[in-house]
Amino acid sequence: MPSKIAPLHLRELVQRLPGAVALFAEPLSAHTSFSVGGPCDLMLILSQMYELQEALSYCHEHSLPWFVLGRGSNLLVSDRGVRMVAIKLAGQFSDYHIDEKGCVLAGAAVPLAALARACAQAGWKGLEFCAGIPGSLGGGAIMNAGAYEGQMADVVKRVELVEPPHASVWREAKDLAFAYRKSNLQYAPTVVTRVEMALTRGDPVTLVARIDELERKRWQKQPLELPSAGSFFKRPPGHYAAALIEKAGLKGVRIGGAQVSPLHAGFIVNADHAKAADILALMHHVQSEVHEKFGILLEPEVRILPEQPHA
Ligand SMILES: Cc1cc2nc3c(=O)[nH]c(=O)nc-3n(C[C@H](O)[C@H](O)[C@H](O)COP(=O)(O)OP(=O)(O)OC[C@H]3O[C@@H](n4cnc5c(N)ncnc54)[C@H](O)[C@@H]3O)c2cc1C
Structure with a gap:
């Protein structure tokens, strides 16, 4: 897929940031908890405030699209990736x-x-x-x-x-x-x-005992051994997304390598080498089944990149 950002701009941006780690065409699957997602044009790992300011003003000046990548635990990135600069904070930001x-x-x-x-x-x-x-x-x-x-x-x-x-x-x-x-x-x-x-x-x-207890609960109730982004959908007012999905008979349903977790229906998991397209197709399937049965539209909590209008 051709880069939307001119390679000249990417090189010039990197030259202005000698202290930054710059990764070209970095696969985002390596940086998201779903373990899916194609490449971004450039990933910049920035350790200092002045580097961040320099990177953002260059992107602003040259209209380069960018986004911040945190720990990637609430992101679903398209298999084709994103024609953007991904900015990741490290160093003094930690x-x-x-x-x-x-x-x-x-x-x-x-x-x-x-x-x-x-x-x-x-x-x-x-x-x-x-x-x-x-x-x-x-x-x-x-x-x-x-x-x-x-x-x-x-x-x-x-x-x-x-x-x-x-x-x-x-x-x-x-x-x-x-x-x-x-x-x-x-x-x-x-x-x-x-x-x-x-x-x-x-x-x-x-306080530490409370943290240990909450972690134990998660291991009991959530499919933490498989890649996911946590609860996929927001809680609709007055309901629980997981309960609606389970009542709609969708627990365990699969599309490609993506599955509604048999343990916790609120989680979509990457059960077997899923593509982002499998996860998106399963998301749409769950939304339409729940809507048909209960008249409730589940809104994703997970951020989808590139951004797309909600169904
Ligand atoms: C197993 C599991 C369990 C989870 N449980 C919970 C839970 O109980 N409650 C809950 O709320 N969430 C939960 N999550 C989801 C996720 O961990 C949270 O939403 C978390 O806050 C996302 O942080 P992140 O750094 O991973 O952000 P990312 O996924 O990297 O990014 C999420 C969004 O925030 C933006 N962003 C990230 N950092 C910055 C920044 N510094 N400046 C500007 N924008 C930024 C990104 O651009 C993106 O739009 C879970 C996820 C998993 C995988």
């Missing part, structure tokens, strides 16, 4: 600090589950719900990730963003329109670089 009042300042690339455990071990309560969520803090903030009665909106005070062509700005939580698995950052051309959170005092032993 640092975090907890002060003596429970104010956590952490880079967007910090893994959510590791941060939750570190905070619990230090006696800070509030992030235990992140146990077993395989995303990054940046992805978690954008998606308002949540589980077991908790969500990012409960702890986030403010986020630092880079919005080309501007330099970084802090935005308060009240301005992020957090709702169920939603924030107003989701479709904005913006990069979350740091997140500030407010936690409260707790007993480290109790």
Whole structure:
């Protein structure tokens, strides 16, 4: 498939970022928890704020399409890939600090589950719900990730963003329109670089035990041995997606290598070398069966790239 981004632009962009890791035609299947997805034109792994600002202003100046890749645990990328620059944060974006009042300042690339455990071990309560969520803090903030009665909106005070062509700005939580698995950052051309959170005092032993318990529950109830993106669909108001899918008789149904998990009907899993096309076909099948039987349209929670209108 021909590249939409001129190779000259890609080379010039890379030359401006001597400290960055640059991977041309990098397969996104290696970076998504579904283990599917074709190549992006260029993946930039950036460790410093000035590199990010330089990369974004070049993309802005030359109208190059880009997106942020967190830990790829909520992404379904087309088999043909995307004609875009994928920006991945590392280095300074993986640092975090907890002060003596429970104010956590952490880079967007910090893994959510590791941060939750570190905070619990230090006696800070509030992030235990992140146990077993395989995303990054940046992805978690954008998606308002949540589980077991908790969500990012409960702890986030403010986020630092880079919005080309501007330099970084802090935005308060009240301005992020957090709702169920939603924030107003989701479709904005913006990069979350740091997140500030407010936690409260707790007993480290109790907090760590809670995290262990939530992880155990996940291993019992979720098909974690197979590639997936977690719950595929959002919870429709007043219902549970998994219950509707199960009632529609779809548990275990397969298309190609994609399957509605026989363990948890809310998960679509890559059961056997699935293509993104198999997963998308299964998504459409589930949507249409559930709609026909219950009149409810299931909306994907998973972000699909390239973006397409919902069915
Ligand atoms: C086994 C499993 C269990 C899961 N359980 C849960 C759960 O209990 N609750 C839950 O909410 N989710 C769950 N998820 C989904 C996923 O882990 C979360 O949505 C997570 O927050 C996504 O983070 P990520 O870094 O992987 O983002 P990605 O998948 O890489 O990206 C998701 C979206 O966020 C954007 N993005 C990522 N980082 C940034 C950034 N720094 N700045 C701007 N945009 C960014 C991307 O462009 C994309 O649009 C699960 C997934 C799996 C595989």
